[in-house]
Structure formats: C-alpha cells, structure tokens
Amino acid sequence: MAQQRGINMMDTLMFIVLGTLGATTPLLFAALGELVAERSGVLNLSIEGMMATGAAVGFAVTTLSHSHGLGFLAGALAAAALSLAFAMLVLVCLANQVAAGLAIGLLGLGVSALVGKPFEGNTVAPLSKLNILGLAHVPTIGPILFGQDILVYTGVALLAILAWMFKRTKLGLIIRAVGEAPTAARDIGYPVIGIRFGCVAFGGLLAGTGGAYLSTAYTALWTEGLVAGRGWIAVALVVFGSWIPLRIAIGAYVFAAISLLELSIQGLGLYIPSQFLSALPYIVTIVVLAVISRDTTYLRLNRPVALGKVFRYDG
Amino acid sequence: MTKTRSLLTIAAALAVAMFATGSASAQKAKIGVIYPSPIGEVGWAHELDVGRQAIADKLGDKVEFIKAENIPEGPDAQRIMNQMASENPKLIILGSFGYMNDGMRLAAKRPEIDFIHASGYKTTQNFGWFLARNYESSYAAGIAAGYVTKTKILGVVAAYPIPEVLAMINGLTLGAQKVSPDVTVKVVWLNSWFDPSKSQEAARSLVSQKADVLYSLYQDTPEVVSLAEQLGVYVISTSSDMSKYAPKWYLAGPHVDWSKFFVASAEAAIAGTFKGEGYWGGMKDGCVSVVAISHDLKPDQRKVVDDAIAAITSGSFHPMTGPITSQDGELKLKPGEVMADASLLGINWLVKGVETRIPK
Numbered sequence: 001m002a003q004q005r006g007i008n009m010m011d012t013l014m015f016i017v018l019g020t021l022g023a024t025t026p027l028l029f030a031a032l033g034e035l036v037a038e039r040s041g042v043l044n045l046s047i048e049g050m051m052a053t054g055a056a057v058g059f060a061v062t063t064l065s066h067s068h069g070l071g072f073l074a075g076a077l078a079a080a081a082l083s084l085a086f087a088m089l090v091l092v093c094l095a096n097q098v099a100a101g102l103a104i105g106l107l108g109l110g111v112s113a114l115v116g117k118p119f120e121g122n123t124v125a126p127l128s129k130l131n132i133l134g135l136a137h138v139p140t141i142g143p144i145l146f147g148q149d150i151l152v153y154t155g156v157a158l159l160a161i162l163a164w165m166f167k168r169t170k171l172g173l174i175i176r177a178v179g180e181a182p183t184a185a186r187d188i189g190y191p192v193i194g195i196r197f198g199c200v201a202f203g204g205l206l207a208g209t210g211g212a213y214l215s216t217a218y219t220a221l222w223t224e225g226l227v228a229g230r231g232w233i234a235v236a237l238v239v240f241g242s243w244i245p246l247r248i249a250i251g252a253y254v255f256a257a258i259s260l261l262e263l264s265i266q267g268l269g270l271y272i273p274s275q276f277l278s279a280l281p282y283i284v285t286i287v288v289l290a291v292i293s294r295d296t297t298y299l300r301l302n303r304p305v306a307l308g309k310v311f312r313y314d315g
Numbered sequence: 316m317t318k319t320r321s322l323l324t325i326a327a328a329l330a331v332a333m334f335a336t337g338s339a340s341a342q343k344a345k346i347g348v349i350y351p352s353p354i355g356e357v358g359w360a361h362e363l364d365v366g367r368q369a370i371a372d373k374l375g376d377k378v379e380f381i382k383a384e385n386i387p388e389g390p391d392a393q394r395i396m397n398q399m400a401s402e403n404p405k406l407i408i409l410g411s412f413g414y415m416n417d418g419m420r421l422a423a424k425r426p427e428i429d430f431i432h433a434s435g436y437k438t439t440q441n442f443g444w445f446l447a448r449n450y451e452s453s454y455a456a457g458i459a460a461g462y463v464t465k466t467k468i469l470g471v472v473a474a475y476p477i478p479e480v481l482a483m484i485n486g487l488t489l490g491a492q493k494v495s496p497d498v499t500v501k502v503v504w505l506n507s508w509f510d511p512s513k514s515q516e517a518a519r520s521l522v523s524q525k526a527d528v529l530y531s532l533y534q535d536t537p538e539v540v541s542l543a544e545q546l547g548v549y550v551i552s553t554s555s556d557m558s559k560y561a562p563k564w565y566l567a568g569p570h571v572d573w574s575k576f577f578v579a580s581a582e583a584a585i586a587g588t589f590k591g592e593g594y595w596g597g598m599k600d601g602c603v604s605v606v607a608i609s610h611d612l613k614p615d616q617r618k619v620v621d622d623a624i625a626a627i628t629s630g631s632f633h634p635m636t637g638p639i640t641s642q643d644g645e646l647k648l649k650p651g652e653v654m655a656d657a658s659l660l661g662i663n664w665l666v667k668g669v670e671t672r673i674p675k
Contacts, residue, residue: 015523019516113353113385121355123541123560219512223536224353224385228510259513263520267470267501269670278506 012264016257018144021152022218023256024249026051026210028155030234031241031248032162033206037083038238039166040199041179041306045101046086048231049108050079050204051211056116058212059222063119068127072151072212078115079208080201082108087200090310091193097308105231112224119222127151127217151213158206163245175199179304182311193313207231240289243302247292255285343379344585345404346370349395350384351411352509357555358535360384363410363433366573370581378581388413396421400428406584408577409433418442429589431580434479436660438591445576446479448597449553450486450659451627452569453530454634455605455620456551457490459567460528461498462616463549463609464491470521471502472514472539473532476673478662480532483569485666486634487530487551492668494619501526502671511538518542528566531557540565549609558607567620568606575601595656598628635659640667 030047037044058075062068082104089100127149129136136147166172175195177185182192214230215222233255241248258281266274293299348367350360370378381402383395392414399407400421405428409418412434422430422442435444460469469491473480484502491498501524503517511534518529518539528549531539537560543550544561551566558565576594583589596602605624612620626632637648641664648654654662665673 011523011525012520015520019519023512023516117353120353121357121361121536123537126545214512219515219538221511221536221538221541223355223511225509226511228507228512230512260516260520263503263513263517264524266503266671267521267524267526269501269672271672274504274506274674 009268012268014140015264016260019260020253020257021144021148023260024252025152025155026214026218026230027234027237027252027256028159028249029151029206029210029213030231031237031252032155032158032245033203033210034234034238035241035243035245035248036162036175036206037200037203038307039179039243039304040175040196041182041304041309041311042087042090042196042200043097043101043308044083044086044200044203045098045235046082046103046105046108047203047207047234048227048229049105049112050082050207051108051214051227051231051234052112053082053108053115054079054208054211055215055226056112056119056211056222058208059122059124059215060115060119062124062212062216063122068216071216072209075212075215076205076208078111079108079211080204082111083200083204083207084197086204087197091196091200094310094312096310116222116224121221121223123221124216126220127213149217151209151217159245159249166245176304179306182306186313192311196311207234210234237285237289240286240293242289242293242299243304247289250292251285251289254288255281258284344374344377344581345381345402346378346581346584347381347396347399347402347404347407348383349386349392349399349408349410349414350382351386351388351413352535353385355536357537357552357557357560359533359554360410360535362554362571362573363408366577367408369574370577373578374581374585377585393417393421400425404428406431406581406589408580429580429584429591431577431594436593438593440591441589443580443589443591443593445573445594445596446660447571447603448595449479449569449571449603450482450634451598452603452605453483453486454490454627455624456530456567456569457487457492458494458620458623459490459608459612459616460487460530460549460551461491461493461495462612462619463566464495464498464528466525466527467495467498468524468526469498469500469528469530470518470524470526471500471530471532472505472517472521472534473502474505474507474534476504478660481662481665481673482635482659483532483553484530484669485662488666488668489634489639490623493623494616498668500669500671502669504671504674506674509535511536514539515542519546522546522548549611556606565607565609566611567608570604570606571596572602572604595660598624599630641665642667642669642672 054075057078058071061074062071086104089095090097129147129149132146136142178192178195186192237248237251241251262277352360354360354364386392386395407430409432415435430442432444488500514534515538529543530551533553537557540550540552540557540560544564549564549566556568633653635654637652638650639648641647
C-alpha cells in the first residue's frame with residue numbers, strides 16, 4: 001500500500017509538471033499581451049471577451065480548414081480587430097478605459113457565442129505535440145521539455161523576448177515612456193496615440209492566440225463559456241506581477257500548477273475540503289506574488305503612471 | 316357577387332370549424348422552455364430539447380414554443396420567465412435546478428400557467444418537478460466498467476456533490492463491485508458546473524493516478540469523452556450518447572429521455588388536468604436507459620449487463636439493495652433492505668470503495 005502510494009505520488013508530480021506548461025500557455029499569452037497594452041498606459045479589461053472571440057473564431061477556422069495554423073491566425077486577428085475597436089473608443093473618442101474595456105469584453109463574448117453557435121459542443125483534433133531532437137520519449141524529462149506543442153515553446157520565447165525588449169531595447173523604453181509620461185513622450189516627438197494603438201492591437205493578437213490555444217489545442221473543443229474566467233486571471237496576473245514579465249510568468253505557472261495540484265489531491269483521497277482546494281490557486285498565487293513584490297518602492301517604479309488615464313494629444 | 320358569397324361561405328365554415336374544435340385551436344397553445352446552456356449536439360440541454368421535440372411531434376400545430384437557451388440562473392432567468400409568462404403559455408419547462416425559486420414565485424402569481432422544473436423537490440398545485448433515476452443506468456454502466464478495468468480503479472469527474480450525483484457514483488461503484496469486488500473509485504469535484512478545460516485536467520489527473528475507466532458525470536460537453544479516446548481509457552458519459560467522440564473507447568452511455576413525461580405534461584396542461592407532482596422516471600418508465608454499450612464486452616459479460624437492465628426495468632431488482640456499507644464503514648442498508656425513495660432523493664453518503672470524501 002505504501003509502495004502503491006509512492007508510485008502514485010511520483011505519477012501525480014509528473015502529471016502536474018507535465019500539465020502545468022500547457023495549462024499556463026493561454027494565461028501567459030493573454031497576460032503578456034495585457035502587459036504590453038498596460039505598459040503603454042492603456043488598461044484593457046476586455047481580455048476575457050477577446051479570448052472568447054479568439055477561441056470561437058480559431059475553432060471555426062480550424063474545423064473548416066483543417067489547419068491549426070490558419071485557426072491561430074484567424075483567432076488572433078479576430079481578437080485584434082476587437083482590440084482596435086477598443087483602441088478607437090479610448091484613444092480617439094477618449095472614452096473611459098474601464099467602461100470601454102468592459103463593453104468590448106461583453107461584445108467579444110457575444111461575438112464568440114454567435115460565431116461558435118454552429119460548432120457548439122464540437123471537437124477538433126488537438127494541436128500535435130512536438131518531438132524535439134527525438135528526445136520526447138526520454139523518461140520523465142522527455143515529455144516535459146521536448147514533447148510539448150509549439151505554442152508552449154512560443155509562449156516561453158515570447159516571455160524572454162518581451163522581458164529583454166522592455167529592459168534593453170529602445171522600443172521597450174519608448175513604450176514605457178508612453179505609459180509613464182505621455183505628454184513628455186509627445187513633446188519629444190513620439191506618436192503616443194500610434195504607439196498605444198500598436199500595443200493594444202498586439203495585446204489583442206496575443207489574447208486571441210491564447211483563446212485559440214484553449215479551443216484548438218488545450219481542450220480541443222468549442223462551447224460557449226469555454227474561457228471560463230481565464231481572461232480575468234490574466235488581467236489580475238499583470239497587476240500582481242507588478243508589470244514585470246518574469247513575475248507575471250511565475251504567477252501564471254504557480255496558478256496553473258496549484259490548479260492541477262488541487263485536482264490531484266482529490267484523486268489521492270487526501271481529505272481536504274475541495275472548496276478550499278478550489279480557492280487554493282488564487283490564494284497561493286496572490287501570496288507568492290505579494291511576497292516577490294513586497295518592495296513597494298520597486299512596485300511603484302514599475303506601475304505605469306499614466307495607466308488608465310485619458311490622454312489628449314493637444315492637451 | 317358569387318365570389319363574395321363563396322368567400323363568405325368559406326369564412327363562415329372556418330368560423331364554425333374553429334368553434335367546433337374549441338377555442339384552443341383558435342390560438343395555438345404556447346409552451347415555454349428555458350435551457351440553462353446552449354443546445355448542443357449532445358448533453359443536458361440537447362436532451363431537454365429532444366423532449367420538447369417529442370411534444371411538437373405528438374401535438375403538431377396545436378402547440379408552439381417559446382425557447383430561451385443559455386439562460387444563467389438568477390436575475391436573467393427571472394426576467395426571461397416573466398417575459399414568457401406575459402405571452403400566456405399553458406406550460407413552462409424550467410430546465411435547471413437554479414430556476415426553482417423564481418419559478419415558484421411566478422407560479423404562485425400565475426396559477427393558470429403550469430410549470431415543470433428539472434431536478435427540484437418542491438411542488439404546488441401548478442408546479443411539479445422531474446428527475447431521472449440515473450443511478451439505475453449508472454449501475455448498469457458500472458458493471459461494464461467492472462469488467463473492462465485492469466487497474467481496478469475508476470475515475471469520476473463530477474461537478475458538485477448533490478444527492479443525484481452521489482446516487483450515480485454509488486450506482487457506478489456498486490455495479491462495478493458486483494463483478495469485480497475490489498474496484499475502487501476516485502472522484503474529482505470540480506466545484507463548477509461549467510469549465511471544460513478544468514474537467515479535462517481532472518480527467519488527466521485521474522488517469523495519472525491509474526484510473527482506466529472515466530465517468531464524465533453531468534459534463535454537458537464531450538471534452539472528457541474525446542480526451543479518453545486520446546489517452547486510450549474507457550469512458551462513460553451522462554445524458555446523451557457521446558460515442559461518436561470516442562469511437563474506440565466509449566464504454567456505455569447512461570441516457571435520459573424526457574419525451575413521455577414532457578408530452579404527458581403538455582397534454583395535461585392544455586387539457587387543464589395538470590397536477591403539480593414529482594416525476595422520478597426510471598428504466599421502467601422508459602426515461603432512463605443505457606445506450607451504445609461497447610462491443611469490447613464479451614458475450615457473457617454483456618449478458619450480465621443486459622440481465623441487470625432487465626431486472627431493474629421489471630422492478631425485480633433495485634441497485635440500492637443491502638447489504639450496503641458506507642465509506643465510513645457504517646452499515647447503511649441491512650441485507651435485503653431496499654433504500655426508500657425518500658432517503659435516496661436526499662442521499663448524502665457514498666458507498667464503501669469510493670476513496671474520495673464528500674466535501675462538507
């Protein structure tokens with residue numbers, strides 16, 4: 001019995017480590033997209049709706065074209081189109097960002113239901129797993145490091161690129177300047193509105209990709225409500241990760257891992273109330289991110305000062 | 316002139332015909348249906364709609380429907396119900412447990428409209444409930460699971476520990492133990508009615524813990540079924556036949572059919588003879604059955620499953636017949652004792668062999 005439990009523990013650990021990368025991917029894409037938008041000073045609360053639209057459109061196109069690549073492209077573009085509508089409202093019409101974000105988010109949920117209606121409850125073949133260097137079958141580390149699907153690696157690469165961009169490149173500094181002091185950025189000649197448009201659209205592309213990943217790779221199914229709140233978690237991760245890519249990623253991994261741990265603990269027959277377990281991912285993620293972000297000066301330095309504020313070009 | 320006269324004659328004849336067949340046909344009887352989720356190709360809402368379609372087939376153009384799908388429980392449902400009531404339907408079918416309080420309130424205000432309510436327990440003169448004896452089909456599917464499992468571990472993905480769900484897990488476990496006494500059952504509670512990605516994660520975690528038969532319990536969409544096909548483990552689903560999502564690994568489909576009850580309720584509501592009662596339909600009522608049983612069962616094994624179904628249908632056997640011991644080792648039913656409907660409706664314990672506790 002003890003031995004059997006030992007085997008179970010090992011398998012459970014393997015399940016969590018293996019599953020975490022996949023479970024994190026949609027969150028990571030959406031959160032990194034939101035990070036770019038927020039760094040430029042725009043708070044976009046429509047992530048949930050954009051993910052849903054990306055998921056529905058991505059699923060529809062994958063089903064019809066039998067191509068995951070086209071599905072991801074279509075999902076990303078559909079969500080980007082929504083984000084441009086949002087950008088029009090807040091950057092050109094100078095609408096309140098919170099209200100406009102919520103409205104576009106609801107619109108996105110509606111669009112997803114409409115587009116997805118003929119596909120309700122359908123499934124597609126999931127995005128295939130890679131076998132990098134033929135090492136995917138090496139016991140234990142093979143499937144974890146070399147046998148994931150391409151979006152998992154893309155997500156990690158994106159994280160590295162964005163972290164480097166914000167820290168070391170001129171583009172990163174310009175985006176930060178636009179989010180910190182838009183009037184100053186304007187005065188030295190940067191097209192603040194244009195840069196913000198670009199950042200919001202980039203955020204839309206990533207949210208749509210994250211949504212399409214859920215519907216065509218992770219769950220490989222479309223049904224209304226598939227995103228189930230992950231967009232909101234992405235928004236929260238950006239804030240709790242204090243606008244730093246690596247922290248956001250840590251938050252996303254912790255959240256995904258604890259969510260899987262919760263399910264495993266139940267199956268192991270350990271008696272912890274499952275309502276408590278269901279709350280655990282949120283609690284642990286908040287605690288972890290609060291601990292790594294405990295330096296409040298550092299936190300204030302990273303928070304885009306102009307976040308959520310209306311900016312008038314001639315103001 | 317003759318033309319006018321003949322038109323008048325036709326009009327008069329029509330009027331007489333209408334009068335003769337009663338005022339009901341002057342205006343079609345309306346029936347409202349509220350679905351908690353979108354009507355997909357399979358699942359709970361789909362089966363509700365199959366029941367609605369049966370009314371349409373039986374009563375033809377005597378009825379018309381007001382449908383509202385994907386209505387969240389709460390203020391939205393109340394608004395939709397009131398709107399439906401304003402069209403003076405004869406019957407409103409409330410497709411989810413959470414519509415109960417709003418439905419009861421409306422029923423009290425509008426005694427001329429009859430209501431039937433899914434999974435409820437309260438009745439008034441014009442408000443009844445309907446529920447399926449899914450534990451019967453779960454028991455039969457459990458026998459099949461007991462035969463095909465090699466690891467002797469079954470995994471259940473379930474939403475919330477409500478009595479109906481507990482009864483189904485008990486049915487599955489008892490059925491499996493009938494043919495394979497050392498079977499154990501692991502359950503993952505999702506604590507959410509709807510998160511397909513999470514139910515797949517739960518299914519994966521159960522398979523990682525050596526479960527080789529999965530029971531997708533009240534998951535409305537086929538995500539666990541299609542995942543089982545990918546992972547190569549057997550799978551049982553709820554409500555609908557989901558075998559097309561797992562052609563190789565689909566083990567059995569406990570199925571519900573509301574047709575008879577919906578037709579009877581609609582006819583009674585139109586005739587004015589409706590009584591608010593509880594309907595707990597089982598195999599003998601044709602409400603519950605097991606479909607798409609896997610061909611991987613050997614003929615003698617299949618016969619045991621079929622015999623159990625026949626015995627339950629004829630009423631000669633009840634799945635909850637003692638001796639039955641609970642998880643805690645308490646003898647709940649003495650040998651030969653059959654659980655009464657009233658206790659089964661409110662069951663709050665799991666049988667021995669289920670490893671996971673009920674969250675309190």
